[in-house]
Amino acid sequence: MRRRLYLMRHGEVAYFDADGRPVPPDAVSLTADGVRQAEAAGELLAGVALDRVIASGLPRTMETAQLVAPRSEIEVWPELQEIKGARLSSIPPDELEETFVHAFRGVVPLEKRFLGGETIGALLDRVVPALGRLVADEAWDTALVVAHGAVNRAILSWALTGQRIFLGHFEQAPGCVNVLDIGDEWIVRAVNVAPLDPVHASTRLTTMESYWAQYRGP
Template identity: 75%
Template structure:
């Protein structure tokens, strides 16, 4: 029998203030939209018996997990935290848009740094052992993991290829759900399911493109 893993991205947050200035990503809470996304996923999964609930421990994942699975203990797994970028000021202005918008384009090499920070290989180094640890524990049948866009891409890529190959084109909308089964091998059943916007009518931009547009108003005023 295969076991079921619901792999979710946290709900929407605001990484930039009203003037387009970046805010500390580790501290941002969910927005009202993000809480609505989490509540929509809770309704979608309300008939499921979930045995374990994990989050990266950052406020946006912990809050999402608590909303999706009320009454469950939310385990904190720091290895599932989001990939870390460098400060924008450390990147030459002429290179920033390329580094930001194209961060997850195509098959991303393991030695590529995310906006000048952590490499994809370093992301795999902490995420895959955590995933293996979860899979090796046979006490659960259905688990919910609330993580982040890059982390989810790493897990989905590994589930499909069995290798440390990062497939950046796996778009991960805020609050989306991925459905994977694991037994002798991985089965990827659904990717980037947004309960409140199933056919993604709201945008044709990637998340990185949308975040860049939120940052640009401040940059253009300088």
Template identity: 75%
Template sequence: MRRRLYLMRHGAVAYVDAAGRPVPPDDVPLTADGRAQADAARAALADVELDRVIASGLPRARETAGLVAPGKELETWPELREITAARLSSIPADELEEAFVHAFRGIVPNEKRFLGGESIDALFDRVLPALERLVADDTWDTALVVAHGGVNRAILSYVLTGERMFLGRFEQAPGCLNVLDVGEPAGADWIVRAVNVSAVDLVHRATRLTQMEEYWAEMVWEGGEPPSHT
């Protein structure tokens, strides 16, 4: 008998202010769209008995988890926080768009630093032990983990390959669910049931942009307008 892990990305937030300038990401709350995405995920999971509910500890993940699983005890695992970037001002202006938009493109080398900040290797160093700790605890049957786009990619990549290989082409829409089953021996028998399931947009009609392209398009940079939302 396999156990079920629902791996979710937090709902939508706004990382830029009204003028298009980046804002500190750690404390941003969900937008109205983000709350609607969490509500839709709660409806999708209405008949699922969750034994454990875990969030990264960042407010956007905790808020999402609270909306998806109201009344459930919420565990905070700080090691599941999103991969951290350096200050965007530290990246040369003529390299910024390429670095930003292509941050999660293709097979990302483990030594690559996300926007000049934390490396993929460092991300794996904290996320994989957390995953192993969760799987090693056999007291639960069904768990919900609310994390982030980079974190979820790391977990999905590891589950599929069995290696510390970061597959950046796994898109993670705001509020999406990934459905994973794990059997025995613990952590060795993974089955990926579904990836990037958006309860509010099942066939992803709303956009063909990646999230990094969406974020770039929201920003106003000195000397020019952001790219179009086409």
């Protein structure tokens, strides 16, 4: 029998204030829309018996996990924290838009740095072993992992290829749910299911394009 992994991205947060100034990414909380997205995911998974609930430990994943699975104990796995960028001020102004908008385009090279910070290879170096540790524990049947956009891309890429490849075009909407089964091989059943917007009618922007628009301002 296959085991089931529900892989979520946290609900919406605001990484920039009203003036376009960055706020510390490790401290941001869910916005009102983010809370609604998490609550909708909770309704979607309400009939699912979860043996384990895992979050990265950053406030946005903890808040999301608590709303989705309020009666579950949440395990904190720091290895699943989001890829780390550098200070935006360290990126030359004429390269900033390209760095933002093209951060997750195509098959992303392992040596590429996210916003001048952590490399894709370094992200895989911590996410893939954590995923292996979860899979190796056969004591659970159904698990929920609440993580981040880049982390989820890394997990989905590994599930599809079994290789250290990062497929950047796996868009991950705020509060989305991915459904994966684990047996002799990985089965990817659903990707980027947004409970409040299942056909993604609200936007055609990528996540990074949306962040660039917030940073640039009106």
